[in-house]
Amino acid sequence: MKTGVLSDRQIKEMITSGAISAAAPILNDQIQPASLDLRLGDTAFRVRASFLPGKESSVQERLNSLTMHKIPLTGGAVLEKGCVYVVPLMEQLTLPQGMTAAASAKSSIGRIDLMTRIITDQGIEFDRVQDGYDGPLFAELCPQSFSVVVQPGQLLTQIIFRQGKTMLSDDELRAVHLDTPIVSGDPVISDGLGFSVDLQPSEGNLVGYRAKRHTGVLDLAKLGHYNPAEYWEEVRTEDGHIILDPGAFYILVSREAIAIPPNYAAEMAPYLAMVGEFRVHYAGFFDPGFGYDAAGGAGSRGVLEVRCHEAPFVLEHGQVVGRLVYERMSETPEQLYGAGISSNYQGQGLKLSKHFKS
Structure with missing residues (x-):
């Protein structure tokens, strides 16, 4: 094989x-x-x-x-x-x-x-x-x-x-980007593709959500069912930064739009402690075809699941918060993410899970 x-x-x-x-x-x-x-x-x-x-x-x-x-x-x-x-x-x-x-x-x-x-x-x-x-x-x-x-x-x-060994080197990843762009703007490539946080949206001042501490239960079988306001507080900013509270959980979004070409997959790597007192959640396989458009589409944003650690931390617009490690596929899949299969987050921006009403 x-x-x-x-x-x-x-x-x-x-x-x-x-x-x-x-x-x-x-x-x-x-x-x-x-x-x-x-x-x-x-x-x-x-x-x-x-x-x-x-x-x-x-x-x-x-x-x-x-x-x-x-x-x-x-x-x-x-x-x-x-x-x-x-x-x-x-x-x-x-x-x-x-x-x-x-x-x-x-x-x-x-x-x-x-x-x-x-x-x-x-x-x-x-x-x-x-x-x-x-x-x-x-x-x-x-x-x-x-x-x-x-x-x-x-x-x-x-x-x-x-x-076998599937990870792309930085040089191989740069070559992929030249052939099929994997990110909007100039790529930041160092042990994978770096991505940053968007705290200056093109419209409005809603930049994320923070989980409320005292809520009802979530039934995982109920989709599009729950009122977001009962579980989440909106996070807004006018000046491109927010302060993360220790122990709090946030949903934010990447500044970059990301694409995974058909012959590759990607995994969101754990955060590095040197970037700050927080972590980006490690939920993150990206299937071939995520954000990809053969006609040269804009890609899809990466949703960031962020938890702050011991000290309050100021997060700034454009701050690098994580990286995607790209891997080669053994062969091109028969179906791609977002093409003919149920893909909830293709073309996404800032978005809560599918359990909540839009």
């Missing part, structure tokens, strides 16, 4: 061969251009603390010592803000040698500040599946801003599969 991130066609082949299996038949809607959506099983384990199994233990062995109680998810169950849960997923893997996998929260899940990470048997990192892994998958869920209602079969996490 050619080096790169696997395409939708190759993921289907893995399902057919049994490299990806599941407790219930895998649905076509789960297969994205370069990733597979993973489904929650029917039980959540409320645990005392987040954990990684380590090289000597399975997830079940750690659950045996850390579980406080089990919660059936059938019919819907509330996961409380600030608590940690582990949910076995329906899918499991039998990866061939030379293949690894990586997981990330789906866009809508990151935007409601529901921390979602994959753990595996003998795992030493979150969201990373080791070469040749053979075993079950588990999701660690920790609602940060809102308590949520979840049920079996819901899609909170996505996983990509990598054959």
Whole structure:
């Protein structure tokens, strides 16, 4: 198999061969251009603390010592803000040698500040599946801003599969940009494509949203249902800067419009501590075709999920807050993001998750 991130066609082949299996038949809607959506099983384990199994233990062995109680998810169950849960997923893997996998929260899940990470048997990192892994998958869920209602079969996490080394060097990324522009304006390329925050919108002064501290629950099955004002405060500025409050969660937007050409995928890299006392959420695989228009369209903005740490921090318009790491695809996908599939955030600007009314 050619080096790169696997395409939708190759993921289907893995399902057919049994490299990806599941407790219930895998649905076509789960297969994205370069990733597979993973489904929650029917039980959540409320645990005392987040954990990684380590090289000597399975997830079940750690659950045996850390579980406080089990919660059936059938019919819907509330996961409380600030608590940690582990949910076995329906899918499991039998990866061939030379293949690894990586997981990330789906866009809508990151935007409601529901921390979602994959753990595996003998795992030493979150969201990373080791070469040749053979075993079950588990999701660690920790609602940060809102308590949520979840049920079996819901899609909170996505996983990509990598054959060999897939990352582009900075020189390779510059060459891609010359051939097919990947960002509006001049690219800032250093260990990936840098992106900055937009705090001077072309119209009005709304630059973001801050999660309210005391709200009702969010039922993840209800789309376009909730009044944003009951969960979010608007963030406005006239002078191109805002002050981030410690512990607060914000939805902001990138100044740049970003494009992912068909033969590439991208991942939002964790923030670097040197840029400030905050982090940009690591929900972020970008499928081939995100923001891409063969006719030379303007791309799509990146929505930024930002949490401030210990000290208040002044965020300025145009400040670099993160980077996208581009990866080559093993082959061009059969379908691209935003082209003939359900793509909620193609052409997006500042936008809350799909659970809220427009």
